Amino acid sequence: MDAKTPVADQLIGKQQRSMRLWMFVSRYGTLAAFLVMAIVLSFVAPGFLTMFNILTILRQISVLGIMGLGMTLVMAGGGIDLSIGEAADVGGLVCVALLAQGWGAGPAVLAGLAGGAAMGMLNATLIAGIGIAPFLATLGVHSMVRSLEMAFTRGGLPIYLNRAMPRPLIFLGRGLVGPIPTQVIVLAVLALAYYVIYHRVTLGRYVTAVGLNREAARLSGVSVNKVTATTYVLASATAALAGVILAARVSSGQPLAGGAYLLDTIAAVFMGRTISAEGRPNVLGTLVGAAFLGTVVNGMTLLNVVFYMQTFIKGALLLGVLALASFARTKRG
């Protein structure tokens, strides 16, 4: 028996080394894949590694990133919001429609955010109040609001202004602070705010608890329904702001524009989960996920990949990253 011990030790050592490797992969695989992709692109794609292009990527992901922040909180609380794109639409459309009625920029933006928040309250009522599963409740709202958007824009015609966009909105949608696009600044400020909510405010702690074990949280005295409701209202209001930025960028209200962001938003949160030690949705991770998706699209554009193949490649890369993370999780035991 003694003679066997060194062999056994070696085996255990090997096993531990392999486990440590997979632990590393599961924790940093997404980041590493992101870095590898960026390095490859900087060699093969002309103009990738320039300040101008990096700022372009950041601008392109800011709407996705902002929507992802709200979704991060909802998913951390154990839910999902399939109507988040429509909340963005409501924000943009309400804002532009009121501007067209002669409202000032400030009140119009606030009304857009309020419209988003109202949608969040509808989701919250259905989920926390009535008890419909989040997937189904927000799917229903998603479908209803899409239909309303079409009905109120005569079948999906964009809402244009018969005058110039007010200056503050031009600044929000297309302006720069120094070299940095305003919307990137907005993303950074909101990301910080969400980070604080998540890690330094009681709400963030409650959201995590509710997401991990709703019943145990309830039996610890947490008002679980109030917490859940808050995440949906916050997420919709945040998405509405993203919608306002989108509208300001194109100087018009585009019906059904937000829906295009839904899958990317969910993908960003899922990719972000892989970089957290506990596998939870987290603010930083979502930003990395959004940056990953934005960089893929940017790189393919620079490389002149046929447009119709771009989403295919994006989907394939996303599945690759998630498969790696899931494989590494089972390997590390």
Next chain:
Amino acid sequence: MPCLLEMTDIRKEFPGVVALDGVDFQVEAGEVHALLGENGAGKSTLIKILAGLYTPDSGEIIFHGERLTGMTPQKVLARGIGFIHQERVHIPYFTVGQMLFLGHEPRKSNGLIDWQRLYEEADAALASTLGAHIDSRLPMQHLSVSEMQLVDITKILMTEPSLIVFDEPTASLSEEEVERLFAVIRNLKERGVTVIYVSHRLDEIFKICDRATVLKDGKRVGTVDVKKSSPDQIVTMMVGRKLEEQFPKVETKIGKPVLEVTNLTRGNAVRDVSFTVREGEILGVYGLVGAGRTETMRLVFGADPKDAGTIRVDGREVDIKSPGDAVRAGVALVPEDRRGQGVLVDMSVRENTTLASLKSFSSRGFLKLGFEGSAVAGFIKRLAIRTPSSSQLVRYLSGGNQQKVVLAKWMASKARVFIFDQPTIGVDVGAKAEIYRLMGDLAAEGAAVVLVSSEIPEIRGLSDRVLVMYKGRISAELSRDEATAEKLLFYAMGGGAVDA
């Protein structure tokens, strides 16, 4: 009389527990045989081995003179042993007929299901089970619990078994339904079917059983002829004599009432329950599984809505509608399902400890992390929680240390009333003693403590006073000296109700 079933020297070990330690169990053809024992005595394990759900580590099972080995539930059923399980598995949208013929529906020559024949045969089968006046075209979800049970019995009888095992069949039945079930069982006996009847309830044994085998701590205590026996004799067999564990009972000064519960009611589970717990007092609540103890405590804690009743804390009436209300009123519940309800296993020791009192560790919603950290460190030290750090996920702590985290959570919330529901289940002996000591400390500091337990030594060793529950009511209140094991079991099995 011939032996229909002979289980000899059955042994089954689970990690850390010997569930069955060489049990012999013989059932004669044509009798109704009771299998008795306290919670954890080994009844369920023995039944599950017979059902082919567990494989015994050693031992022999002979049925109809044939040795059974390598059994699976299907094979056991095919040999003619049927089971009426406590938890029934039904498909709510299926009709009674579909349920009865699930997997062996009668077919027409073209291979399609012959619905007409299915329902005709289902009606005939139901009619042959005494008192099962059930329309075979009704969906299962429209049936009462008792009717579902009759469907189960019918389904079993369709396999023409020679032995049927009833595992605590009356747990969720009303008294009339119990009588109806007994009529069915007597009818089975007349038809020559042998019955094994697993139960806690003493009165039932004396109504329908011929013989009874008593298990205790995984061993067979003995088998008696019910007609020649008495409730006292059977209770004594179930309890045994020795008090195995020592309990550090701290003498405390018992002060004014802290928790006063009056006329608490919820459906049939909790009926008109009133009790008081005082400062420094440990109130034991004894009863068998299904007696309504957990349900009562969940009502006090606001985890379920109550139909009626008032709750006072420190003399003031409090309106408890949710656990949040209870926490604010100073009531804490340490639930039985520790990993599912007591702690959040994927949160850290620190996050768990302050979850119920996060407001006092924050100002205007912003967490005071430094203050929180030092407070949690204090609790880790005071309760001797063995964890590498406060950021360790609770998942990785032992059962006893997880339970201490639950305790820390409620101490941080400055609770006045601590309700422990089976606090030492799955906790090793050393940690048990520590949890007992902590309960004593809480009482000594003036808290009111409620201890719900199915373990008689625990109840007797720690309580100043004991309530016994039976079928949703308090069947007895005993002082520390009165609460002998015999008396506790007597009242827990409805003994008082039999006399009355």
